[in-house]
Amino acid sequence: MTTGIEAQVLQPYKYGFVTDIESDVVPPGLNEDVIRLISAKKGEPEWMLEWRLRAYRNWLKMREPHWANVRYGPIDYQAISYYAAPKKRPQLESLEQVDPKLLETFEKLGLPLQERKRLAGVAVDAVFDSVSVATTFRETLAQQGIIFCAISEAIREHPELVREYLGSVVPYNDNFFAALNSAVFTDGSFAYIPKGVRCPLELSTYFRINTSATGQFERTLIVAEEGSSVSYLEGCSAPIRDEHQLHAAVVELVALDNATIKYSTIQNWYPGDEAGRGGIYNFVTKRGKCLGKNSKISWTQVETGSAITWKYPGCILQGDNSIGEFYSVAVTNNRQQADTGTKMIHLGKNTRSTIVSKGISAGHGQNTYRGLVKILKGAEGARNYSQCDSMLIGDQCGAHTFPYIDVRNSTAIMEHEASTSKIGEDQIFYCKQRGLAAEDAVSMIVNGFCKEVFKELPMEFAVEAQRLLGISLEGSVG
Amino acid sequence: MTDKVLLEIKNLHAGIDGNEILRGVDLTVRAGEVHAIMGPNGSGKSTLAQVLAGNPAYTITTGSAQYLGKDLAALKPEERARDGLFLAFQYPVAIRGITNAYFLRSALNAIRKSRGEEELGPVEFMDALEEKLKLIGWDDSYLSRPVNDGFSGGEKKRNEILQLAVLEPKLAILDETDSGLDIDALKTVAHTVDKLRRPDSATVLVTHYYRILTHIMPDYVHVLSGGRIVKSGGKDLALELEEKGYDWVRDEAPVA
Numbered sequence: 001m002t003t004g005i006e007a008q009v010l011q012p013y014k015y016g017f018v019t020d021i022e023s024d025v026v027p028p029g030l031n032e033d034v035i036r037l038i039s040a041k042k043g044e045p046e047w048m049l050e051w052r053l054r055a056y057r058n059w060l061k062m063r064e065p066h067w068a069n070v071r072y073g074p075i076d077y078q079a080i081s082y083y084a085a086p087k088k089r090p091q092l093e094s095l096e097q098v099d100p101k102l103l104e105t106f107e108k109l110g111l112p113l114q115e116r117k118r119l120a121g122v123a124v125d126a127v128f129d130s131v132s133v134a135t136t137f138r139e140t141l142a143q144q145g146i147i148f149c150a151i152s153e154a155i156r157e158h159p160e161l162v163r164e165y166l167g168s169v170v171p172y173n174d175n176f177f178a179a180l181n182s183a184v185f186t187d188g189s190f191a192y193i194p195k196g197v198r199c200p201l202e203l204s205t206y207f208r209i210n211t212s213a214t215g216q217f218e219r220t221l222i223v224a225e226e227g228s229s230v231s232y233l234e235g236c237s238a239p240i241r242d243e244h245q246l247h248a249a250v251v252e253l254v255a256l257d258n259a260t261i262k263y264s265t266i267q268n269w270y271p272g273d274e275a276g277r278g279g280i281y282n283f284v285t286k287r288g289k290c291l292g293k294n295s296k297i298s299w300t301q302v303e304t305g306s307a308i309t310w311k312y313p314g315c316i317l318q319g320d321n322s323i324g325e326f327y328s329v330a331v332t333n334n335r336q337q338a339d340t341g342t343k344m345i346h347l348g349k350n351t352r353s354t355i356v357s358k359g360i361s362a363g364h365g366q367n368t369y370r371g372l373v374k375i376l377k378g379a380e381g382a383r384n385y386s387q388c389d390s391m392l393i394g395d396q397c398g399a400h401t402f403p404y405i406d407v408r409n410s411t412a413i414m415e416h417e418a419s420t421s422k423i424g425e426d427q428i429f430y431c432k433q434r435g436l437a438a439e440d441a442v443s444m445i446v447n448g449f450c451k452e453v454f455k456e457l458p459m460e461f462a463v464e465a466q467r468l469l470g471i472s473l474e475g476s477v478g
Numbered sequence: 479m480t481d482k483v484l485l486e487i488k489n490l491h492a493g494i495d496g497n498e499i500l501r502g503v504d505l506t507v508r509a510g511e512v513h514a515i516m517g518p519n520g521s522g523k524s525t526l527a528q529v530l531a532g533n534p535a536y537t538i539t540t541g542s543a544q545y546l547g548k549d550l551a552a553l554k555p556e557e558r559a560r561d562g563l564f565l566a567f568q569y570p571v572a573i574r575g576i577t578n579a580y581f582l583r584s585a586l587n588a589i590r591k592s593r594g595e596e597e598l599g600p601v602e603f604m605d606a607l608e609e610k611l612k613l614i615g616w617d618d619s620y621l622s623r624p625v626n627d628g629f630s631g632g633e634k635k636r637n638e639i640l641q642l643a644v645l646e647p648k649l650a651i652l653d654e655t656d657s658g659l660d661i662d663a664l665k666t667v668a669h670t671v672d673k674l675r676r677p678d679s680a681t682v683l684v685t686h687y688y689r690i691l692t693h694i695m696p697d698y699v700h701v702l703s704g705g706r707i708v709k710s711g712g713k714d715l716a717l718e719l720e721e722k723g724y725d726w727v728r729d730e731a732p733v734a
Contacts, residue, residue, distance in 0.1 A: 425535070430571045432555040433531050433564075434585035434641065435592070444584065448575030448624065 019104075025214065026083040032056065035183055038083050042152045042186075045159060055172035055182030062176045068339035069368040069400055070308050072244070072281065080246060082184045084214040085128075123148055125189045125205045127218060137201055147192040148203055151219055154190035161192055165223050169252040169289045169316070177248040177310075178285040181217045185250065188218035193228040193259075202458055204233045207249075215246040222252070224259035226292065231262040233461055244272075244307060249284045257292030257319065262300070264457050265313075266465055269305035274363070276335030279307025286313035287343075290322030290351075298325035299342065300456040302465040307336060312370065314343030317351035317379075324353040327453040331469060332365025332397070341371035341402075346379035346412075355386040358450050360469075361397035368400040375412040383413045390420040391449050393442070421449075443469065482509040484649050484680050485530075489541035491705075492529045498539065499525040501705035507649065507680045514683045514691055514716060517702035518724045523684045524568055526702065527653040531565040532558050545649065559585075560592040562648030562679075566638035566655045572626040578637065579621035582607070582644050589645060610643040613670045631658040639667050643674055650674075651682045656690040668693030688720035701727045 026037060035056055039049040064075070123137035125148065141148050147158060155162050172182035189205040207218060224230055247269060253261050263286075272279025282305075288297035299313040315324030326342035344353035359367040367390065375382045390399035401418055423445055431441030447454070447466050454462045485507040492500040499522045507513055517523050529536045530543060532555035543550040545563055553561070573581065579600075587597040598606065604621075611617070614636050626634050635655050642650055652671065656664055671681065672694050683690065691699075691713065699715040700707045701724070709715065709727045719727070 424571065427571050427573060429531075429533055429555060430567065431573075431585075433559050433567075434581075434645070435556055435559040435588040436585060437556055437588070440584070440588070444576055444581070445573055448573050451575035 059179035070337040145194040185219035199230040229260040251286040253288035255295035265301040272307040282306035293319040296323040303330040309338040320348040346382040362393035514696040564647035568653040
């Protein structure tokens with residue numbers, strides 16, 4: 001940590017700008033023709049369209065889930081546009097042909113895509129509304145046989161891989177939002193790490209919603225072959241708008257024998273204003289499957305944005321000795337609501353899972369941890385450790401914890417710890433007495449509270465996460 | 479010694495939750511001086527310390543406290559701190575997940591920044607810290623521990639003195655820093671405080687006990703009772719209190 005982070009604390013939502021760019025937007029509404037249109041725009045093979053249509057027909061029979069501890073008005077799925085793309089279609093092989101406005105947008109977001117300015121050690125796939133506009137370091141990665149590209153491209157170029165794994169962790173009929181995503185997903189990233197390869201760069205996707213009245217439905221699929229490893233990070237932001245926008249993503253991870261996938265998220269969608277106007281509805285299904293023995297999937301998320309978050313990144317621990325981890329910081333300020341947690345499903349022998357959840361509520365924010373640890377009959381010697389800590393700032397906010405535990409094997413060992421603390425006036429006074437400003441004191445106390453999670457983030461992004469935390473807690477103390 | 483007045487308290491009345499605890503305190507502290515404020519439990523010693531540091535839980539009802547010629551009531555706690563007013567807390571709080579080194583450097587840099595001085599980077603800071611650590615007899619291991627988290631009572635008090643040594647205030651108020659320390663720790667802490675004295679700074683020791691005053695010789699001793707200073711004197715007064723107890727002064731008429 002540096003004082004530079006402290007100095008940057010307390011800025012308003014600075015990603016709220018709109019890029020003025022001509023877009024190709026499909027009229028609002030959802031039906032089979034829209035899905036055919038999306039599929040055609042992407043130049044997809046027939047099997048992909050069929051899969052989408054199956055998902056859509058299932059979705060029609062499903063109901064929007066309302067068991068989460070969040071409140072919001074009805075969503076009109078026919079008022080959303082399901083496809084928006086910048087008109088000048090970028091040529092993926094050549095960055096010179098990308099619209100300069102797009103390059104500028106990503107530069108403003110701190111993600112320069114141009115060769116000379118790129119972040120060292122991070123390969124970025126930049127997704128703008130419904131399309132991937134650029135993927136950096138492709139050649140470097142290709143030398144090792146790593147595929148990192150837009151999923152729409154993967155469907156065309158690597159159909160055998162996509163077909164084998166797409167929907168293998170989150171089936172198209174998994175839940176209402178996953179089914180919707182399966183029907184209409186537009187872009188997202190695909191990463192494939194071949195046998196025995198340790199990915200030399202951080203892979204990263206940055207999602208940007210720009211066009212109004214559109215939804216973003218991205219789909220990410222990461223496959224780590226035997227003995228490979230990869231660290232992946234996603235970030236996201238959106239302009240400030242009065243209306244709510246829907247973001248329903250699906251992420252699937254597959255780890256084969258001895259493979260490791262580390263997936264980190266810094267979620268900074270527009271959270272809405274103080275009165276709760278606007279903001280993104282972030283309804284996301286993320287799941288990893290530890291298919292192989294000794295495989296490991298680790299989720300780290302820092303959730304500071306969105307009006308409503310509904311998200312439970314989980315692990316299916318199928319391979320013997322496989323490991324699942326979930327490290328989470330969720331912040332709700334003003335009128336933000338978050339219902340988030342994880343699912344750890346233990347199937348294999350000696351599978352282990354760790355859950356560390358830090359919920360921070362300020363203003364009128366409501367923060368719910370919801371987690372399931374399920375140990376099935378065959379999961380001999382399974383272990384879980386869960387720790388859920390909540391911190392309250394002010395007296396108008398709420399913290400809730402719903403841990404579900406389902407153990408069907410008597411050899412399992414479960415540990416669960418939970419705590420709730422109020423950020424103390426005495427702590428703030430103590431820091432002030434040492435010369436620190438109130439907001440720096442809060443930022444310091446909160447960062448200390450989240451340390452166990454931040455240390456799981458790749459270095460470059462840990463700094464970003466701390467800074468964001470300060471921003472999202474702006475004005476939470478007098 | 480100079481004549482420079484650092485702190486001037488006049489007829490100060492203050493309390494918490496509507497209860498008046500300080501009922502007319504008068505006190506003048508000049509640069510170079512050490513004042514001891516003694517008194518029985520509940521006499522208002524800690525309240526005085528908290529009010530001077532600006533704890534928002536306390537309210538000043540009448541009277542005034544001036545620090546370096548400025549009205550303290552008009553200064554935020556962090557402004558007082560940046561102007562060199564330091565309180566060693568009786569009950570220091572813990573901050574999970576933040577290392578002692580980071581906290582100390584942030585505090586020092588906040589103060590330096592307010593004075594237009596350059597902030598110290600981690601390396602320069604560690605160099606400056608080394609000798610301060612030696613003063614209180616600590617090794618580096620305390621720097622990577624979270625602030626006061628899991629510290630014993632004595633370690634917390636020692637940590638306050640480490641902060642004092644690093645921040646080098648003009649006016650240091652030590653609120654019962656001696657309580658909870660064993661004899662050796664008390665000696666180290668007292669010697670450190672004594673070593674840190676400068677001609678342009680002053681120390682106010684709030685204490686129950688005489689023993690710390692055997693290590694740090696006070697210029698003035700005041701007895702606080704019922705929210706007022708009922709007796710003031712030289713260091714001999716402390717000895718007299720040690721022998722006769724507080725009842726002796728409580729029975730006497732207030733001096734001011």
